[in-house]
Amino acid sequence: LRQAQAQVAPVRFAWPRGTEPTACIGVASFRAGAMIDYKIDKWGLTLIFKRRGSVFPRACAVSGVNAAFTAVVHMLLQNHLGDRHFGDGDNVLQIWSCFNFILGFLIIFRTQQAYGKFWEGGTLLQQTRGEWYNATSSLIAFSSKDPKKAKDVELFHHVLIRLMSMLYCSALQQVADMKDERFDIIDNAGLDPAKLSYLEAANDKTEILVQWIQRLICDNMACGVLTAAPPIMSRVFQELSKGVVNFQNARKIAEFLFPLPYAQMISVMLVFQWILVPLMAFTLVESTMWAAFLSYMAVFTFWSINFIAIELEMPFGDDLNDLPIANIMKDFNCSLRTLLEEDAQNPPAFTMQDGYRKLSISQWDGGASNRCAFRGGRVAASVRLKRMGSVAPTRLWRGSTSAAVKPLKQQPEGLSNSEEEDPPAPEQRPPHAILPCEPSGGGGG
Numbered sequence: 001l002r003q004a005q006a007q008v009a010p011v012r013f014a015w016p017r018g019t020e021p022t023a024c025i026g027v028a029s030f031r032a033g034a035m036i037d038y039k040i041d042k043w044g045l046t047l048i049f050k051r052r053g054s055v056f057p058r059a060c061a062v063s064g065v066n067a068a069f070t071a072v073v074h075m076l077l078q079n080h081l082g083d084r085h086f087g088d089g090d091n092v093l094q095i096w097s098c099f100n101f102i103l104g105f106l107i108i109f110r111t112q113q114a115y116g117k118f119w120e121g122g123t124l125l126q127q128t129r130g131e132w133y134n135a136t137s138s139l140i141a142f143s144s145k146d147p148k149k150a151k152d153v154e155l156f157h158h159v160l161i162r163l164m165s166m167l168y169c170s171a172l173q174q175v176a177d178m179k180d181e182r183f184d185i186i187d188n189a190g191l192d193p194a195k196l197s198y199l200e201a202a203n204d205k206t207e208i209l210v211q212w213i214q215r216l217i218c219d220n221m222a223c224g225v226l227t228a229a230p231p232i233m234s235r236v237f238q239e240l241s242k243g244v245v246n247f248q249n250a251r252k253i254a255e256f257l258f259p260l261p262y263a264q265m266i267s268v269m270l271v272f273q274w275i276l277v278p279l280m281a282f283t284l285v286e287s288t289m290w291a292a293f294l295s296y297m298a299v300f301t302f303w304s305i306n307f308i309a310i311e312l313e314m315p316f317g318d319d320l321n322d323l324p325i326a327n328i329m330k331d332f333n334c335s336l337r338t339l340l341e342e343d344a345q346n347p348p349a350f351t352m353q354d355g356y357r358k359l360s361i362s363q364w365d366g367g368a369s370n371r372c373a374f375r376g377g378r379v380a381a382s383v384r385l386k387r388m389g390s391v392a393p394t395r396l397w398r399g400s401t402s403a404a405v406k407p408l409k410q411q412p413e414g415l416s417n418s419e420e421e422d423p424p425a426p427e428q429r430p431p432h433a434i435l436p437c438e439p440s441g442g443g444g445g
Contacts, residue, residue, distance in 0.1 A: 053320035055307035062274070063300035070278035070295035074288045096280055100298075103269045107305050110258060110266060114312035117253045121175075121315040122323050124250040128171060129332055131243035135236045136164050139217065140339050142228035142236075149225060156216075156225050161336040162188050163213050168332050170205040171247045175254040176325050178318040183329040186336060210244060254316050270306060274299055 051057065139160060143153045165186040173181045188196065195212075202208055214237065220226045221233060277298055281291035311321045318325075338344050 055304050055311060058307055059300050059304040062303045063296045063298075066274050066277060066299045067292040067296035070281050071288055071292040073278040074282045074285075074291045077282045078288070092280070092283055096276075099269075099273070099276075103266070103273060103302060106262065106266050106269070107302060107309065110262065111305055111309040111312075113258060114309040118312040118315040118323075121250060121253045124246045124253070125172070125323065125325075125328060128243045128246040128250070129168065129328070131239045131246065132164055132168060133332070133335055135239040135243070136160060136336065137339060138236050138239070139226065140345060142226050142233065144225055144227045146224075152220075152223070152225050156220050157340055158190070159216065160213070161340065162186050162191060163209055163216065165333055165336055167206065167209040167213065169329060170209060171250075172316075172325050172329055174206060175247075175250045176316045177254065177314055178316075178325065180318070183326055184333055185329075186333055206244070206247065210240060213240065250316075254314070258313055266306060270302060273302060 140157055143156065162185075166188060169183045169185045172183060199205055199208055217226065217233070217236060221230070226233065277295045278291075281295045285291040285294060311319060315323045316325060
């Protein structure tokens with residue numbers, strides 16, 4: 001129990017798909033990639049010159065080459081043909097307009113689908129987080145207040161938040177398409193190594209963790225750690241199941257790509273447009289400079305919109321315009337750790353006075369400086385775990401307990417001398433005892 005109390009620092013947790021070796025690395029650095037944070041000025045013009053995360057450089061490269069090619073073709077054809085053009089300009093313009101209309105329709109359709117997937121992906125991740133966090137908060141609120149079960153309740157809380165952190169991590173890794181899919185979890189060094197090895201070798205890690213959590217809840221209901229009535233406890237199972245459903249819907253976005261025939265047709269038409277624009281510019285425009293400029297704008301517009309669709313089609317990657325997956329995981333860990341604070345588990349006392357019956361209105365800023373936030377890659381947390389002693393360092397975990405690195409003692413800021421002392425050693429328990437208690441009439445866990 002003492003070891004489990006000490007290990008509450010986040011670690012880097014890696015579960016690649018399949019059964020390949022994994023690694024958990026304690027790294028405090030934040031990803032500099034996904035989700036660019038920006039502000040729009042009054043006129044909305046400063047974003048024009050923002051290069052990081054923009055599709056303009058790629059579009060400019062394609063359209064710039066096309067503009068130079070148009071200028072060369074225009075001068076060569078003008079010198080060779082003189083004032084003659086390719087047939088009737090009105091008929092050519094009509095055919096060209098139909099071609100651009102079809103191409104524009106396909107690109108806009110792809111962009112709409114990509115934006116829908118991007119927004120739905122972020123919504124589903126936040127809904128999954130909310131359901132699983134509410135389930136964890138309810139379980140902590142439903143825990144027994146009997147002093148005789150204080151140690152069992154505390155151990156149940158620590159096992160619960162570790163399993164919930166691993167659950168959300170495995171869900172994010174299953175939908176993520178990133179070069180580095182190692183995300184932070186609350187250190188799981190106190191859990192049974194045999195169970196962790198089994199979990200590492202399994203393909204359906206999310207489903208296994210959900211089953212472990214449900215079994216953990218049932219066992220602690222049987223032994224009195226959870227005191228809420230069964231009809232009320234059913235709410236927790238409903239929230240767990242809703243989170244799984246939202247996660248499966250997020251998998252739909254990650255695994256069902258934009259149909260190949262559409263993507264192939266758009267790519268072919270863009271290439272045809274790139275080739276035909278110089279010829280159309282010679283047919284419709286006499287000036288070489290204007291021909292090059294109009295060619296640049298036509299290619300730049302179509303290719304930019306197509307690049308935007310490509311950026312948004314897979315929102316769970318590590319591109320600059322993707323969702324901040326790693327920081328969402330950090331924020332979830334921050335919320336889980338907050339649930340173990342003594343002040344968070346008990347509501348404040350209230351002294352009733354006559355003046356309070358008026359229910360006066362006052363302003364409150366909410367203490368925004370102390371909130372956990374992940375927008376723009378920034379994570380800020382003010383965490384003080386009063387009941388858990390010193391905050392443990394991160395550890396390396398590579399699938400076996402022998403790979404653990406000796407932790408370095410750390411002390412959170414603001415603790416007094418009395419709080420710096422380690423808590424008294426509790427009752428010793430075997431390392432394989434994950435559950436805080438056993439149900440009545442049951443065998444060994």
